[in-house]
Amino acid sequence: MNKIVEKYLAADRELIAPVQHIAELPLVVKNAEGPYLISAENKRYLDFTSGACTMSLGYGIKNDNEFGSFPFPYASGVNQIEYAKKLTKKFPGGFLSQIAFSVCGSDTNDAAIKFSRAYTGRQKIVTFEGDYHGTTFGAASLTTLPGRLSNKFAPMVGEIYSVPFCDEYADDGQIDAVIEKIKALDCNTIAGFIVEPIQGDMGMLPMHQRLMHEIYSLSRKHHCAFIADEVQMAFYRTGPFFSIENYPDVFPDAVTMGKHIGGGIPLGAILGRKDFMQALGPCEHAFSMAGNSEACARGLYNFNLIESKDFQDNLHKNIEILQNELNSLQLKYPSVIEKYTGIGLAYGLWVKSISSSEDDNEACKKIIKRAFDLGLYTMRIGSNWIRIEPMLNLDEKLLKEGMAILDRAVADYSEHRI
Ligand SMILES: Cc1ncc(COP(=O)(O)O)c(C=O)c1O
Known part of the structure; x- marks a missing residue:
């Protein structure tokens, strides 16, 4: 692990109480741009969680101060x-x-x-x-x-x-x-x-x-x-x-x-x-x-x-692309991806272990870590589902790129490279 990231993670363990920790991956975010998280070591990760669905249109879509900030609860706004x-x-x-x-x-x-x-x-x-x-x-x-x-x-x-x-x-x-x-x-x-x-x-x-x-x-x-x-x-x-x-x-x-x-x-x-x-x-x-x-x-x-037509057209195209990509991934690796569940741009991939010495949970973590090393951020949900919730307005090319990284990570797992 990069030295800067290591230092931040050590400080995080020292200063931030466990109650705030959800993540399993060694990521320290310094910035974010469009569909990418940028780490303290300046590595870019395509975010397939859309910031836990808080940033479904990407980060910094309008980088200016015109929104103002004047919280005031005692009047209509x-x-x-x-x-x-x-x-x-x-x-x-x-x-x-x-x-x-x-x-x-x-x-x-x-x-x-x-x-x-x-x-x-x-x-x-x-x-x-x-x-x-x-x-x-x-x-x-x-x-x-x-x-x-x-x-x-x-x-x-x-x-x-x-x-x-x-x-x-x-x-x-x-x-x-x-x-x-x-x-x-x-x-x-x-x-x-x-x-x-x-x-x-x-x-x-x-x-x-x-x-x-x-x-x-x-x-x-x-x-x-x-x-x-x-x-x-x-x-x-x-x-x-x-x-x-x-x-x-x-x-x-x-x-x-x-x-x-x-x-x-x-x-x-x-x-x-x-x-x-x-x-x-x-x-x-x-x-x-x-x-x-x-x-x-x-x-x-x-x-x-x-609400714009461009957004809606792109959304429906992305929904179709994602479904096709998930279907191909499952057909390609049926012994690892048992099923995928979800709708629209919200899916979970159910991961199975191919080795009797580890549980499905560990297998899922390995694939997520491998995808992370290759530049895709996703996470485990439930016990052994991989979360797939890309930005709603993601470019078709990037959606396919993200899925290609996942494909490589699953291949590396199924061929015992990780
Ligand atoms: C379905 C659902 N309800 C409620 C919450 C809680 O929202 P918040 O984290 O903003 O309090 C979440 C957060 O993940 C959620 O997914």
């Missing part, structure tokens, strides 16, 4: 209102909607719990096993992604129930069992369902169409709130603007957003039907930096870009 005009028009089903800006994805999921309870006067919240909703107390209480959170800070928020998640390959028996579990909770006492339509950190698993429709219809029949966590998947990551729009005729009471929404500056938002958003009063989900001007201005700038 022009940038906030202009952005709200655009986002409320995107609400699924075209219902009259309102938005509440906040700071990040986690706190908007806390808001989802608060609003669901306030709106229904009930307490029970239903989520799905393997979901990741964040790390504030409410969001952490919704999260059951294996291996992510300890229970050292229990007790968690009460009356939250996780039922099994069924991906698109589940059979009717499995889905029936989930419905029975939900019914056993007594639907008339459920405040809300909080659903990750595409379960991101478990391998980009789309929820089974039938399960989604069944829980939505239970929510309509029993007057429970139905909320889609769109923190990772909103803004066209899966094809449509919101991932819940992959489920025809399912119209949530609210969607939660974060990551990309602030164009690189912390921002979150819950967008919901107007009557639902009236359930809480002033200050009940307020933050000093909520809806800050710079984040709204940057978010709005990006919003206008992704």
Whole structure:
């Protein structure tokens, strides 16, 4: 490892508490440009995580100061209102909607719990096993992604129930069992369902169409709130603007957003039907930096870009290219890539070990490290999925280049060179 990187990593271990560490690769970022991360040693890495989907259009797309920065929570803000005009028009089903800006994805999921309870006067919240909703107390209480959170800070928020998640390959028996579990909770006492339509950190698993429709219809029949966590998947990551729009005729009471929404500056938002958003009063989900001007201005700038025809044409071309590339990779290395799961520009590659002396997890890490050495940044999700979430506006040539690096890394693994 390069000496500069080594020094920074040593200082990082010394100064930054473990709670902030997620990464497994020895990367120290000094800068970023377009689709590339630039390390402290000036090496460029094509970022196939899009900055954890916070920078889905690339880094530094507009490198100037015109966005301004004047966070001020005690007045209406022009940038906030202009952005709200655009986002409320995107609400699924075209219902009259309102938005509440906040700071990040986690706190908007806390808001989802608060609003669901306030709106229904009930307490029970239903989520799905393997979901990741964040790390504030409410969001952490919704999260059951294996291996992510300890229970050292229990007790968690009460009356939250996780039922099994069924991906698109589940059979009717499995889905029936989930419905029975939900019914056993007594639907008339459920405040809300909080659903990750595409379960991101478990391998980009789309929820089974039938399960989604069944829980939505239970929510309509029993007057429970139905909320889609769109923190990772909103803004066209899966094809449509919101991932819940992959489920025809399912119209949530609210969607939660974060990551990309602030164009690189912390921002979150819950967008919901107007009557639902009236359930809480002033200050009940307020933050000093909520809806800050710079984040709204940057978010709005990006919003206008992704609504353009050029962007949309390129996005749909990229979705097709990525699917073809993943298909070829799996056909080429069936003993290593068991399957790929996902939709749009959000995929997970399930890696298998080819050696009896190591587990699939280790095999996955080796391929990711090899790709990293070759200039591609990606990461492990779940236990042994490789995350593939390139920038939405990536040039076709770079998308193919990234996939070619992955191909080389898988080849090196399958031919025992790593
Ligand atoms: C689906 C989903 N929900 C919520 C969150 C939490 O968002 P944040 O990290 O902005 O708090 C994430 C972050 O990865 C996420 O992927």
